[in-house]
Amino acid sequence: MYNARRLALYHYWVAFAVFLPAVVLGVWQMLMRSPLPAPVDDPNLYYASVTLHGTAMAYVVTTFFAMGFGYAVTVTSLGRPLKGLAAAWIGFAICLIGTLMAVAAILSGRASVLYTFYPPLLGSAWYYSGATLLIGGSMIWVVLMIVNMAAWKRDNPGKPVPLAMFATTATALLWAWAASGVELEMVAVVLPRAFGLTEWMDAGLARTLFSVTLHSIVYFWLMPAYIAFYTLVPQAAGGRLYSDTMGRLTFIMFLLFSVPVGIHHLFADPEIGAGFKFLQSFLTFLVALPTLLTVFSICASLEIAGRHRGGKGLLGWIAALPWDEPMILAVGLSLVMLGFGGGGGLINMSYDMNSMIHNTSWIPAHFHLMFGGAVVIMYFAVAYEMWPRITGKPLHSKRLARWQLWLWFIGMFVTTIPWHITGLMGQPRRVAIFDYSDPFLAPMAWLVVLSVIGAVILLASAILLIVVLVRSQIGDAVLQVPLRYALAVNPPVRVPKALNGFALWNAILLMFMIVEYGYPIGQFFFLKSSVPAYEVTRQLTGVR
Amino acid sequence: MMARSQGAFSTDHPWSRIGWMSFVVIVVISSVLGFVVLSRYQQNDETLDLWSAICRSLGIPVAGGPATSPRPPLRTPTELAWSQATITRIRAGNAERGGFVALNCVACHEAGAAANPAYVIPTLDGMEADAIYKQLVDYRSGKRSWGVMNAIARALTVEDLADVAAHFAARPGRLQANSGERIPQGGRAFRQADVGARLVFAGDPQRGIPPCSSCHGPGGYKLGAPTLSGQYTAYIERQVAAFAQGIRQNDIYEQMRAIARQLSPEEMQAVAAFYGAQTREQIAAKN
Numbered sequence: 001m002y003n004a005r006r007l008a009l010y011h012y013w014v015a016f017a018v019f020l021p022a023v024v025l026g027v028w029q030m031l032m033r034s035p036l037p038a039p040v041d042d043p044n045l046y047y048a049s050v051t052l053h054g055t056a057m058a059y060v061v062t063t064f065f066a067m068g069f070g071y072a073v074t075v076t077s078l079g080r081p082l083k084g085l086a087a088a089w090i091g092f093a094i095c096l097i098g099t100l101m102a103v104a105a106i107l108s109g110r111a112s113v114l115y116t117f118y119p120p121l122l123g124s125a126w127y128y129s130g131a132t133l134l135i136g137g138s139m140i141w142v143v144l145m146i147v148n149m150a151a152w153k154r155d156n157p158g159k160p161v162p163l164a165m166f167a168t169t170a171t172a173l174l175w176a177w178a179a180s181g182v183e184l185e186m187v188a189v190v191l192p193r194a195f196g197l198t199e200w201m202d203a204g205l206a207r208t209l210f211s212v213t214l215h216s217i218v219y220f221w222l223m224p225a226y227i228a229f230y231t232l233v234p235q236a237a238g239g240r241l242y243s244d245t246m247g248r249l250t251f252i253m254f255l256l257f258s259v260p261v262g263i264h265h266l267f268a269d270p271e272i273g274a275g276f277k278f279l280q281s282f283l284t285f286l287v288a289l290p291t292l293l294t295v296f297s298i299c300a301s302l303e304i305a306g307r308h309r310g311g312k313g314l315l316g317w318i319a320a321l322p323w324d325e326p327m328i329l330a331v332g333l334s335l336v337m338l339g340f341g342g343g344g345g346l347i348n349m350s351y352d353m354n355s356m357i358h359n360t361s362w363i364p365a366h367f368h369l370m371f372g373g374a375v376v377i378m379y380f381a382v383a384y385e386m387w388p389r390i391t392g393k394p395l396h397s398k399r400l401a402r403w404q405l406w407l408w409f410i411g412m413f414v415t416t417i418p419w420h421i422t423g424l425m426g427q428p429r430r431v432a433i434f435d436y437s438d439p440f441l442a443p444m445a446w447l448v449v450l451s452v453i454g455a456v457i458l459l460a461s462a463i464l465l466i467v468v469l470v471r472s473q474i475g476d477a478v479l480q481v482p483l484r485y486a487l488a489v490n491p492p493v494r495v496p497k498a499l500n501g502f503a504l505w506n507a508i509l510l511m512f513m514i515v516e517y518g519y520p521i522g523q524f525f526f527l528k529s530s531v532p533a534y535e536v537t538r539q540l541t542g543v544r
Numbered sequence: 545m546m547a548r549s550q551g552a553f554s555t556d557h558p559w560s561r562i563g564w565m566s567f568v569v570i571v572v573i574s575s576v577l578g579f580v581v582l583s584r585y586q587q588n589d590e591t592l593d594l595w596s597a598i599c600r601s602l603g604i605p606v607a608g609g610p611a612t613s614p615r616p617p618l619r620t621p622t623e624l625a626w627s628q629a630t631i632t633r634i635r636a637g638n639a640e641r642g643g644f645v646a647l648n649c650v651a652c653h654e655a656g657a658a659a660n661p662a663y664v665i666p667t668l669d670g671m672e673a674d675a676i677y678k679q680l681v682d683y684r685s686g687k688r689s690w691g692v693m694n695a696i697a698r699a700l701t702v703e704d705l706a707d708v709a710a711h712f713a714a715r716p717g718r719l720q721a722n723s724g725e726r727i728p729q730g731g732r733a734f735r736q737a738d739v740g741a742r743l744v745f746a747g748d749p750q751r752g753i754p755p756c757s758s759c760h761g762p763g764g765y766k767l768g769a770p771t772l773s774g775q776y777t778a779y780i781e782r783q784v785a786a787f788a789q790g791i792r793q794n795d796i797y798e799q800m801r802a803i804a805r806q807l808s809p810e811e812m813q814a815v816a817a818f819y820g821a822q823t824r825e826q827i828a829a830k831n
Contacts, residue, residue: 530628532626
């Protein structure tokens, strides 16, 4: 793996080292919300814990995993060393320092602002600075992905960029567009107030800017899973990718339709007019296109593999697939979760249906099933695929790995299905304690207990993951298998310039952003929507 | 670097045309639906003309429209708004000068004063400046009435109000500072045997009563809400009753009236007794 072996390994280990304690916190939070007695019974700690769990899972695990994956894909798909190795390590260090700052601030109890840190909630400046550094540091990775792809294109004029690299660069660009919202929010609204330079916070502007990030970040999390779908799954199944062009179009569409849609998170917010809410709701539905395209291509690729392996009949090819391969098992489980989670997502993004479930426990149930389920299970599969390539040591036990994937799948459903139902029954999210003797809440009690059981299963799976990875790493180095990406049925010989680069699509996205966000953000220059901060650390006026 | 050779804005190769055409089609269709159809033909509403429909979907209120229905006269609970100007004014309060103004107050508000044998006059030592200021403004404008307070407040300038508020806020006394941490009593306050403590820390969700402590401490704090830990029991009980009966009406959004109306006399007493017992000495003795 050329010069990126250690780099990728370090990124993965930070991601998984943060992952396990964050799962433990999640179990405790579920227990806290349930009628069962929780070990430490303190709502203050609950909000600190939700902040830590969210920050760890949404920002730290994902960013480090995506960066590590990106470096590994760059060197293996381009077949040459990474350009800018020193810069990559500097980026790693910045992200790590940012993470430590944010975690320390949360642990001190002075940043219980939840991972969305919506103003006018205000926590410690250390938390915001840490998050800004983490996200800012990952921009080095973005630049490196673009630089590496551009350099390869210069050295290989007229040749198509390998799909894996094309998709990774799309991920990097998507993340740059996504992060622009939260970085602007930090620099323009939150940090000045946190450092005491301003007295008020423009909550409406901050929420609108954050919405730029809030939905596209989800696709940033999703992209490594989709890259695995297109480039690793057909190979693991022993077949070929159905269509290279479809892959390119999918990643281009994700880039286009995942950023100018964030206002669907603000349907209940008064500062945005109904017109823009509808506009972005409309665009959100277009995100379903690349997902449907992917489900089609992946099923087609798997069918090719299944028939190649001797599967006959209408559905016989499914049984013929190598289900003992963690990658194939993971993609099957992932697609099931994607189906259920995606169905819920259609409700969230609908301008009118959203009001049924807005801010209820349906929402965390949805994103746990989608991200925690469909996406993270692919992270596991990618790790199982990458580990032998990075360490040169075989995977400790495929059987344990399969157990881990199954436990995660079952645990995620046992957790999230009751969670969805309590949401429909009206249980709010982000609340530490419920009085289940209340006749309104009493019918939810057994459902929440079910979710706790699911959370414990998830914890068992997370522990198993670490066991498999650690035991694989301490084995003997005997293996030297290069990472191979799936070939397409018709390998690309020449592709149109537009499908081999991103200039056109960046330009179109820029126009989308101007149309979709120009007025919603611009209006705050004449709206007076600043409000006093609500500090979770200190009192408001400071006058006593 | 990838952009220059490609001519991202040109429309002379097919993918460019497809991309830009799709962009235009998507924007036009969604704009017509979102800005014209949606706000123009909504149910339960009069159909708007095109211009008003566009304004509404942008979030700009349109003048005119169906505003002819009679409205009840506006009754406001207070003339004070928590604007930046208000907070700046309170912060500018000069505690030293306030001490001079307060010479008029301490005859009754001094802890254990002879003029206050029944403890129906609150102690102000250590109360938040913003809470004191709001009550003075309300006395001044007649939004809250009590004996001599209206006349006294009217005799003061706005600057005096801020100064005297700063003065009392800085004085150490019976009242406990709210630490800003929320509900320190642990989650399962629902199971508290003591009615007062249960209402203070857990409220009563079945009746829509939030915990007193989320605004009045111990722990919680909301702008304009006074800390109650250490306040006189008799004073608190009397004020809760006044809110319940609608005698006192200067609470924004009727927050206190909505809560107090639902409390039984025994519960009012229990809450007041709980807060009255929270003096510095007793808390120290407990630990």
